[in-house]
Each structure stands twice: as C-alpha cells, then as structure tokens.
Amino acid sequence: MTKEDIVEKIKSAFWTVNYDDYVPKKLDLLIDTIPSVFRRIAEEERDRVFLIFFNRKYTYKEIDLLSEAFAKTLIRDGLSKGDVVAIMLPNTPQFVIALLGVLKAGGVATPINPLYTSSEMLYQIKSSGAKYLVILDLFINKYREIEREAGLRKVYVTSISDALRFPLNILYRLKERPPSVEETDVIRRMFSEIRRFIKDPRRVDVKISPEDLALLMYTGGTTGVPKGAMILHRNVVANMQQVAAWHPPKPDGSRKGYIYAGVLPWFHIYGLVATLFTGIWTRSTIIVFPRWDLEQVLREIERKKIELLHGVPTIYTYIVNSPLAKKYNLRSLTAAISGAAPLPVEILRRFEELTGANLREGYGLTETSVVTHVNPVRGRYKPGSIGVPIPNTYAAIADPEKPILLPPGEIGEIVISGPQVFAGYHNMPEETEKAFFEFGGFKWFRTGDLGYMDEEGYFYVVDRKKDMIKYKGYSVYPREIEELLYKHEAVKEAAVVGLKDPEDVAGEIPVAFIVLKEGYENKISENDLLEYLKKHLASYKVPKRIVFVKELPKSAVGKILKRMIREKAKTKIVEGRIHIEYQ
Known part of the structure; x- marks a missing residue:
C-alpha cells in the first residue's frame, strides 16, 4: 500500500461503516463556547434536575443562577479575561458552580487533584499562573502551608455541608468536624460571596470566543513532570457532541434525559467531559459521588435507576470481584464505557454477565479533550480493541520516529486529528512542537501509545511507547501478559513493568506485580503463575519474576502507575537468582 x-483510506473514514445505526457518520458540529451552550440548555430545561447530591437536588436553572453569581464575584474581585482560577474540589455541586462561574467570567479553569500534597498544589498554581483558588475547607491547611509562595488574590472556601439540606448539613459538620476557616482580605466564604449577587438579574456580559482558552488540564505526571494541556472552548463543545452521538437511544427513542453516575473525578478530563459536560449536552441528571464508595455506588444505581456509567478498569474490577454486587439490582444500566487504561477482556465479560449492560472499551487522552475512539455499543464489538474513531475524528498509525503513516496491521504510534485536539502545552513550545506533525493534509497529534489498526478500522493499543519492554532485543508488550494474568482465577490486579537486568545482559527484564483475590493468598505460588504463562507465551515474553503485593499504586482515576512501581522496585542477584526488592 502506497x-x-x-492517506486516501484515512480520509474516507472507512471505519464509519461499523457505527451503530443511530450514530451519524459525520456531525454538523456546533462551534460555540461552554457558557453559551449551558445558558441555552438551562433556559430550555430550567426545571429539570441536573445534579443530585445526597439529599439535595439542583435544577439546571438553579446552577445557572448560582454560577452567574459566582462569575460576578470573580469580576468584582478583579478577574480579567484569561485569568486562571484553580479549583481544588471533589465532585460536588460547588465544583460545577465554580467551573461555570469561572468560564462565564472569561476566566480559565485549572482543576487540581484534592489528593495532592501542598508542594504538588503549589507546582500547578505556579505553572498555570493561577490568581484565584476555590478550595474545600478540608484542604485549607494545605493552602496555608504555601500561602505566601502562592501569592493568590483571593481564595474562596466552601464546605460539603454548603451543598446539603437540613439535617444532613448539620450531621455532616458534627461527624467530619471540618477545620474552622477565618475570613481575611484574601480568604472568603464562597457561598457568602455568592449570596451577595444571587438576586441580581443582570447577566455577566464578557465576550468569549470558541477559540479562547477554557481549561488548563494537567496530565497526571505518569511519565514525568505534569504538563498543562491547553483546552479551548470549541474543543470541549465538539467532544460533548461527539460523545453524546455515541449514546444509545432510550426505550422511547429519545437521546436526552439520561441518568448518569458521576463517579469519575471531575478534576480529571475523562470525568469532566464524558460525564459532566456530555451530561449537560444531553440534558441529563447526574448522581454526584464526591468519592469512590463501592456500596454507595451500587446502592444508588439501584435506587436512582442509573443508566450510563463511565469508569476505568479498576472500578469494573472492584464491582465484579465484590460480593456486594449481587445484593443490588444493577439492571437499569444500559451502557458502560471504560477508558484511561486497558480493559481486561475477562473483566468485561463478567461485568456484562452481572449487569446485562454493554460494557465497551474506549480511548482518549487529556490532550484530546477527551474521547477519540469507542467500540460500537450495540454493533460489532471486538474484545481487546479500543474501537473506531468517533464522528469527525481521524486516526491513523504513524512511524514513531518519522512523519509518515503506516498501513493496517503494522504496529506504530497512534495519531489523532480532529476538532477535540488541544492547542498545545502551556508555556512548553518545544513539547508542543514534538507532539505534532503534518502529513497528507492533516495535522496529527502523537499520543505516545503504540498500537495498530485492522482492515476494518478498529484500533488496538499494544502499549504505552514508554512502557514497552526491550528484552534481549525483543519487544515485549506488557498488556499482552496482563490480559493473560487477568484470566487467571486468582488474579485481582496485575501490572507488568520492565526493570533493569541486574546481570546487564538483557537490558530490561519483564516483572509482574500481582494483587491476589481474597482467599488465594496462600494457595497460589509464583511458580504456579509462571507455569500458567509459559503455556501461552513465547519464552522471551514470560516474566522473570512475579511479585505479590497487597496493592498497586494508582492515580486519582484508578490508572495503575507503572512509573511508581519502577521507582519502588530494585533488582539484584541473590544466590544466582534474580531478586526483586519492592518498597
């Protein structure tokens, strides 16, 4: 193939023949800003319930008014168009109010992981240039540790209890005893400030363009120092429409008014766009979970008749391995999507058997705002595949080192072109330049993921370019080994990484780190699993050691952090055998 x-094959978007019949081959995308989209929907759906947070329901109109009041607060406090506001909140109504308020005021939002230490928090504030901060009172002491260095103009503090009705608001304060927060010229109570403007009928009138910066989303730092991905308004609005087009129709044929599980954290791009923003576009109701609690999620799926669930493999693994899952009726789920990490085929099979819902693997990155590929929900699904490019998205396989595209079947780097692709890395022009190349009339973004495309346009991730193991010149792909391990009845979680060969012969050696299911701790040995793998793998792919651990390090969205495993593991030779020290 020349x-x-x-190029002609890619331009034809030949994979669209695999779309479900309700998915358009191409969308006539609305190019707009996030506040404009939300205001229009809030006006049309003013009395529809938008968020349910424990015992409190918020309508679209109520969130519109509250976010408008917060936008006025920011402008009063000196925010100019383009100023950055950091938001350090879990999934709560306040997160939505703050985010929409920032965007309505013409600001740029940079969500911060609430699990961050004060030094990690300071790094993002300084890197993004944030001048304002919205923070939960439970985290205020982290801010106090960096207050002088951060140099923020205003800090708006809120509490979980601010979003609850009586008596839960009182019970929460009695149980959690959040730290007292004394107001100063800088530190203010978010809802006290909002109340000053809540009855002001005037709309905030800041001129915002679809080309303006909306979000600075920091990559998780799994491959080094976190980088700020510059996401434009039009990127988010495009991906809202693209993801919504993939949703299966409800039994009455409608394509709106779904009930979502707001489980994934909104400070991460996956939860933010696939759940919150797409939920807005589809005029849906989102059940808000401030933190992961397996039984609470299962209980609310049954009580609230949740229909759509976006998750990561860890979430689905927890569900299928928990005896609690059989206590609840999960049959309201019609579709579930898994992203952020490879989904083991065995986990998919067990989840579908348990719930009756179609679980489909998808794909995307922070830099693509977020989704680029998904398997058809009702149509042909290929286990192990990330699916086909979604409408208006072009994808291909490129040579990892050269600006050329490769034919179907060849392994290379997955590259993306589409309206959801970000503008570049904040204050990192060299990194931005390395991330893109032009070929065949397209501007391609390099994902850093190795994979291939089959003859029907389905894509497969072989591994992260940086996770591939070079053993004696052979390329060893951890995902292939992990898929086999997940099929073993004793394995709960698995991660295969390359570690330095202590004998300096092979370069790297593959090592598997395993979390066993409950009840198997003393029944399965390292040799048992090695013998199992030897039946299915070429000898050079078989891990040189298997290490049993109680847990694997994970990011906030449940992605296993292989970088941390590599940092914690050391290899050496003990009595002629490779020994692994893991701390």
Whole structure:
C-alpha cells in the first residue's frame, strides 16, 4: 500500500461503516463556547434536575443562577479575561458552580487533584499562573502551608455541608468536624460571596470566543513532570457532541434525559467531559459521588435507576470481584464505557454477565479533550480493541520516529486529528512542537501509545511507547501478559513493568506485580503463575519474576502507575537468582 493509498483510506473514514445505526457518520458540529451552550440548555430545561447530591437536588436553572453569581464575584474581585482560577474540589455541586462561574467570567479553569500534597498544589498554581483558588475547607491547611509562595488574590472556601439540606448539613459538620476557616482580605466564604449577587438579574456580559482558552488540564505526571494541556472552548463543545452521538437511544427513542453516575473525578478530563459536560449536552441528571464508595455506588444505581456509567478498569474490577454486587439490582444500566487504561477482556465479560449492560472499551487522552475512539455499543464489538474513531475524528498509525503513516496491521504510534485536539502545552513550545506533525493534509497529534489498526478500522493499543519492554532485543508488550494474568482465577490486579537486568545482559527484564483475590493468598505460588504463562507465551515474553503485593499504586482515576512501581522496585542477584526488592 502506497503512502497515497493510506492517506486516501484515512480520509474516507472507512471505519464509519461499523457505527451503530443511530450514530451519524459525520456531525454538523456546533462551534460555540461552554457558557453559551449551558445558558441555552438551562433556559430550555430550567426545571429539570441536573445534579443530585445526597439529599439535595439542583435544577439546571438553579446552577445557572448560582454560577452567574459566582462569575460576578470573580469580576468584582478583579478577574480579567484569561485569568486562571484553580479549583481544588471533589465532585460536588460547588465544583460545577465554580467551573461555570469561572468560564462565564472569561476566566480559565485549572482543576487540581484534592489528593495532592501542598508542594504538588503549589507546582500547578505556579505553572498555570493561577490568581484565584476555590478550595474545600478540608484542604485549607494545605493552602496555608504555601500561602505566601502562592501569592493568590483571593481564595474562596466552601464546605460539603454548603451543598446539603437540613439535617444532613448539620450531621455532616458534627461527624467530619471540618477545620474552622477565618475570613481575611484574601480568604472568603464562597457561598457568602455568592449570596451577595444571587438576586441580581443582570447577566455577566464578557465576550468569549470558541477559540479562547477554557481549561488548563494537567496530565497526571505518569511519565514525568505534569504538563498543562491547553483546552479551548470549541474543543470541549465538539467532544460533548461527539460523545453524546455515541449514546444509545432510550426505550422511547429519545437521546436526552439520561441518568448518569458521576463517579469519575471531575478534576480529571475523562470525568469532566464524558460525564459532566456530555451530561449537560444531553440534558441529563447526574448522581454526584464526591468519592469512590463501592456500596454507595451500587446502592444508588439501584435506587436512582442509573443508566450510563463511565469508569476505568479498576472500578469494573472492584464491582465484579465484590460480593456486594449481587445484593443490588444493577439492571437499569444500559451502557458502560471504560477508558484511561486497558480493559481486561475477562473483566468485561463478567461485568456484562452481572449487569446485562454493554460494557465497551474506549480511548482518549487529556490532550484530546477527551474521547477519540469507542467500540460500537450495540454493533460489532471486538474484545481487546479500543474501537473506531468517533464522528469527525481521524486516526491513523504513524512511524514513531518519522512523519509518515503506516498501513493496517503494522504496529506504530497512534495519531489523532480532529476538532477535540488541544492547542498545545502551556508555556512548553518545544513539547508542543514534538507532539505534532503534518502529513497528507492533516495535522496529527502523537499520543505516545503504540498500537495498530485492522482492515476494518478498529484500533488496538499494544502499549504505552514508554512502557514497552526491550528484552534481549525483543519487544515485549506488557498488556499482552496482563490480559493473560487477568484470566487467571486468582488474579485481582496485575501490572507488568520492565526493570533493569541486574546481570546487564538483557537490558530490561519483564516483572509482574500481582494483587491476589481474597482467599488465594496462600494457595497460589509464583511458580504456579509462571507455569500458567509459559503455556501461552513465547519464552522471551514470560516474566522473570512475579511479585505479590497487597496493592498497586494508582492515580486519582484508578490508572495503575507503572512509573511508581519502577521507582519502588530494585533488582539484584541473590544466590544466582534474580531478586526483586519492592518498597
């Protein structure tokens, strides 16, 4: 196949023949800003319940008014168009109010992981240039540790109890005893400030363009120092429409008014766009979970008749392995999507058997705002595949080192072109330049993921470019080994990484780190699993050691952090055998 043939094949978007019949081959995308979209929907759906947070329901109109009041607060406090506001909150109504308020005021939001230490928090504030901060009172002491260095103009503090009705608001304060927060010229109570403007009928009138910066989303730092991905308003609005087009129709044929599980954290791009923003576009109701609590999620799926669940493999693994899952009726779920990390085929099979819902693996990155690929929900699904490019998205396989595209079947780097692709890395022009190349009339973003495309346009992730193991010149892909391990009845979680060969012969050696299911701790040995793998793998792919651990390090969205495993593990030779020290 010539270079020209490959380009023409990609341009034809030939994979669209695999779409479910309700998904358009191409969308006539609305190009707009996030506040404009939300205001229009809030006006049309003013009395529809938007968020349910424990015992409190918020309508679209109520969130519109509260976010408008917060936008006025920011402008009063000196926010100019383009100023950055950091938001350090779990999933709460306040997160939505703050985010929409920032965007309505013409600001740029940079969500911060609430689990961050004060030094990590300071890094993002300084890197993003944030001048304002919205923070939960439970985290105020982290801010106090960096107050002088941060140099913020205003800090708006809120409490979980601010979003609850009586008596839960009182019970929460009695149980959690959040730290007292004394107001100063800088530190203010978020809802006290909002109340000053809540009855002001005037709309905030800041001129915002779809080309303006909306979000600075920091990558998780799994491959180094976190980078700020510059996400434009039009990127988010495009992906809202693209993801919504993939949702299966409800039994009455409608494509709106779904009930979502707001489980994934909104400070991460996956939860923010796939759940919150797409929920807005589809005029849906979101059940808000401030933290992961397995039984609470299962209980609310049954009580609230949740229909759509976006998750990560860890969430689905927890569900299928928990005896609690059989206590609740999960049959209201019609579709579930898994992203952020490879989904083991065995976990998918067990989840579908348990719930009756179609669980489909998808794909996306912070830099693509977020979704680029999904398997058809009702149509042909290929286990192990990330699916096909969603409408108006082009994807291909490129040479990892050269600006050329490769034919179907060849392994290379997955590259993306589409309206959801970000503008670049904040204050990192060299990193931005390395991330893109032009070929065949497209501007391609390099994802850093190795994979291939089959003849029907389904894509497969082989591994992260940086996770691939070079053993004696062979390329060893951890995902292939992990898929096999997940099929073993004793394995709960698995991560395969490359560690330095202590004998300096092989370069790297593959090592598997395993969390066993409950009840198997003393029944399965390292040799048992190695013998199992030897039946299915070429000898060079078989891990040189298997290490049993109680848990694997994970990011806030449940992605296993292989970088941390590599940092904690050391290899050496003890009595002629490779020994792994893991701290």
